[in-house]
Amino acid sequence: MSSTVLDLKGLMCPLPVVKIANAIKKVEIGELIEATASDPGVLADIPAWARSSGNELVTMEKVEGKVIRFVVKRIR
């Protein structure tokens, strides 16, 4: 379902947010980006980015180890 998959593991603040912001400009409105990250800061930062930039955080979950998986949707 997701059209773009991003691996943000190993990157720390503010790079996950910067990379998501760049990636969302390259997909069409309504499309999804699926990403994995290891910086626990994304648990707070990606929701804040979504609210502030007017996009949607569809899901966010901790998977194995330190990895966090989330899906964002381009709204505007």
Added chain:
Amino acid sequence: MKSDPNAPKRLALIASKGTLDWAYPPFILASAAAAMGWEVGVFFTFYGLTLLLNKVDAEVTPLGNPAMPMKMPFGPQGFQDINWPIPTAMMGVPGFNALATGLMKQTFKNKGVASIEELRDICVESGARMIGCQMTMDVFGFKKEDFIPNIEVAGAAAFLEYAADADVSLFI
């Protein structure tokens, strides 16, 4: 009060320090705000102005920074966890700043933190306004060509006019 209620959020920063540790906050905040769709302007003044030089030589020292952790970025985890007690007299030894700077850069790299140059490039590419202080340039003898391209040069009144419409203003 914003003069245009429909304008995007705006961040106005003053970057006044030129050491490696204090170089991070303005570039991290500016790049994050730009990623969130905000307008961003950073006014680089006094020692902060050196962060706009073509080559950033920002260093860090534990001298006068007693809370700074001194840890090694290599070796077994137990070794890396040691916070080395550095006597103040050691900090005056030639080469100590270079050593402390090298260790901090290596630690940041190991942990996945971007370099200052990388963060600065991100800020410039995302359209953040990089504004150099005219007075600082004159006082310290810098020329426009000493700095990265596309910076603006302005003074206190120009920054204040920009900051008056900002949602977040910070002095760093």
